[in-house]
Amino acid sequence: CEILSWLNSKQPNSVLYVCFGSGAYFTDEQLLEIASAMESSGHKFIWVVHNKGRTENETEEDRQKWMPREFEERMRREDREMIRRGWAPQTLILDHAAIGAFMTHCGWNSLMEGICAGVPMITWPLHSEQFFNEKLITQVHGIGVEVGADDWVLNIYVEYATKNLVKRDRIESAVRKLMDGGDEAMDIRRRVGELTEKAKAAIGEGGSSQRKLTALIEDLQKLKSMRTKGGIDDTKEGEFRREK
Template sequence: MARLFASQKGVKSTIITTSLTSTLISKSLEETKSPNLSINVLTINFHFAEFGLPQDNKNTDIARIMNTPPSLFKATMKLQEPLEKLLHEEKPQCLIADMLFPWATDSAAKFSIPRLVFHGCGFFPLCASTCVKLYQPYKNVTSDSEAFVIPNLPGDIKMRRRELIELNMIEDEEKTFTRWLKESRESEVRSYGIVFNSFYEMEQIYADHYREVFGRRAWHIGPVSLCNSRINNEDKTHRGKEASIGDEHECMNWLGSKKPNSVVYICFGSMASFSHTQLTEIAMGLEASNQQFIWVVRKERKDEEDNNENWVSEGFEKRIEGKGLIIRGWAPQVLILDHEAVGGFVTHCGWNSVLESVSCGVPMVTWPLFAEQFYNEKLVTDVLKIGVPIGVKSEGDVRRDAIENAVIRIMMGEEGEELRNKAKMLAQKAKEAVEVGGSSYMDLNSLIHELQSS
């Protein structure tokens, strides 16, 4: 997003972050340095340990901070003062802040500048969640598994009570997190508007619904990952963390030996972790599907620490040799999805993963785990129709036969081919959206012009 803003004539971008992530961001910017882009990184020195949060990102995944909402909430509040100090010194014309910094609207107002809210999701999940909050349709069903239609939402979208983020908060954390979200929503209403990492052609009726029915000012400027098409592959390879396979080229070389659309990619993002039993079910389901695959494996934290590999059945890795590649840890996801050999993606439906899959024209097997991912699943399967659900239940593991069947559906036969064709058509629209004259290009230009004129 910083690159997109900086690519506009006369615009400079500054990324404000903490010491925990500044090195990663600075490295990415340095590797893809361009004389035409003015992007600066400013660091707020922050003592995470004071709030019981990890101080060192070398040994602890940053995303795991999210597992402690009360501590995280208190910590984010302490960022307000140092941010305002930077605003005073740098004198920017606009502040873009994540939705989970509700105080940012007031901070921007102190310096008479607009605050834009960034949501890490799209128009559809936000519209769906807003309608659920407003109309509470889950109160009209008698069980967690009974389906209901979300009122006043285009598309006749059905959900179940067990899939709602609004009802899935841990009881001990509910008061803190609910207050946090309430303050975020109130701050959003008072803000200048919202920017979305999305594009109009993917969520047209929901972008219109959000703006016209809910009356919110919003701009779609994505998919932002497509700005990587204008730079070299180094950024795609190293974004986030180093790939966890020994040779950074091993994965791409392995894919290069496969036929087009013959490999399924399995990855559940940076926050998900599975038990031994669930990993075993995935392994057996993949083997039974008889499909070639790349599988990014993350285990429960206690299992990572003791480095126990007993989830792998005897002889499994020998049996899949040449057919499957297991990556333990981080993977160059954008490069993998963009490879012609990849024909399907088993995903947790995080918004970044959904957009990256859409941008690369890869259909999905949807396996949502938490947060707005269940809403994203409905967008993929029911609205865009470029994916099949794996059938997540709230109780127990997803069984190997369900995994096997879903993978076969996405990779084989007429259904798989139809899903791939739809996904590739949508990918073309995504690329056109960010090109000169495209919907996201025009929305970004409109926003920049408005900010410069205000």
């Protein structure tokens, strides 16, 4: 895999992973702010772009609508970036030692993958429960920092999204909080490491997640057995009851 080969050449915790899920949409103006922030931060990064029309075959004119002129060329010369248009092996990327932070839309699957990989997060919720998820990450568990996105943005609200950009200075500031090092970043890395150990214990042999999944399977097997034998005894407390 090209991405993993590139990561293998990088120092631990030196690369920022940027991915907002397969359903996210950003205006060209917002993508330009992200690109500018990545460049000015001085850090290496992998950026997964899912926006419609953003392909490897797009013209220079199209690229200039959402990234600074010759942005990719400069970043490649400095060996600082890898932009992936479309799908990327997220769990493999997050598990790599070179990844130092994860900029995410706070979708639940992405958060769980980030926690299990022990990666601090830069939170950028877009809609739905993602804003609640952000507070869980940043305020409850203290394992991430916010870019300050506070507006619900969907692709049908392009004009609204354009007027409510998250500016490059706010993005860069969040990146630097985690990637520049310092006491705050070290504390966040320590806390996410502790949470990772708890998550691994939960899914391991005898862990709470394994026990509950095993109990669910046993209940389903019991339900199937009862139905096969001709019905469910709905008189005994704690057993399954026939739907009315």
